Amino acid sequence: MSTPACAICGKPATPEYRPFCSRRCADVDLQRWLSGRYAVPAVESEEPSDEVPQPD
Ligand SMILES: [Zn+2]
Numbered sequence: 182m183s184t185p186a187c188a189i190c191g192k193p194a195t196p197e198y199r200p201f202c203s204r205r206c207a208d209v210d211l212q213r214w215l216s217g218r219y220a221v222p223a224v225e226s227e228e229p230s231d232e233v234p235q236p237d
Pocket residue numbers: 187188189190191192201202203206
């Protein structure tokens with residue numbers, strides 16, 4: 182098994198924080214992920230629409 186490189190800084194990842202090398206890098210990735218998630222417009226189709234009557 183090879184040690185994966187930290188996805189943030191490229192240093193060898195540690196078992197405690199893998200796939201990152203430290204808590205800091207894990208936080209950086211988390212913030213990136215959250216930023217990207219919130220940057221994406223909400224998908225309204227996931228919610229049921231009241232304009233479509235359901236056949237009884
Ligand atoms: Zn790192």
